[in-house]
Amino acid sequence: MRPVTLGTERLLLRPFEPRDVPAVHTACQDPDILRWTTLPDPYERRHAQEFVLSIAPAGWREDSAYTFGVFTRDGGLVGSMGLVRITPPGPEGRLAELGYWTARERRNRGYTVEAARAVVDWAFAELGVERLEWFAEAGNTGSRAVAERLGFVMEGTLRARIPFRGTRRDAWVASLLPSDRGRPSAVPYLPGPR
Secondary structure (H helix, E strand, O other), X not given: OOOOOEEOOOEEEEOOOHHHHHHHHHHOOOHHHHHHOOOOOOOOHHHHHHHHHHXXXXXXXXXXXXEEEEEEOOOOEEEEEEEEOOOOOOOOOEEEEEEEEEOHHHOOOOHHHHHHHHHHHHHHHHOOEEEEEEEEEOOOHHHHHHHHHOOOEXXXXXXXXXXXXXXXXXXXXXXXXXXXXXXXXXXXXOOOOO
16 A cells, blocks of 8 residues: 555654654653563664664555554654554455554653544545454553543453563453444444343
8 A cells, every 4th residue: 555644633644754763763762662562672773773664664565554653743753553464455344453652752642542543534434444453461551541532442351462572461452343433334243142
């Protein structure tokens, strides 16, 4: 897919560019980002270069991940957000997973939720996503708070779902359907008995 740019009232979501390497490297020195993501620890400049220059662009090219750099309107890095584990288009629609990290100094301002709403709406309207998933290591209350503010429905805890530095960790899982955002679904949803 050709990379796209999305905008909100306060933010610009665009593909990362080479000039973003220093800001990504700096943001990813945060112990909380390293604790709750699978980024390498220590996170060296070469890791930021590989992510910005190779991994993120390859995801767009190969339709395997759509990664946005999230920036304030004056160009300051807020974080990274994207869709991963994207299934190919099909008659039943697509599945995708929403993932994100936010720079420490940009947290608690509503930026992550604002950016995620734009990505979620784009996924449902333009990509034909019929189920959007969110996973986080059990205990990552910050990420969970964002997912819940977006309307994700918590579905439970998956045991040993996340491989993490030589261990396996439990994961919280939640989903968001187009109907949860007031959008029609291309494929009817038939819920099971409750």
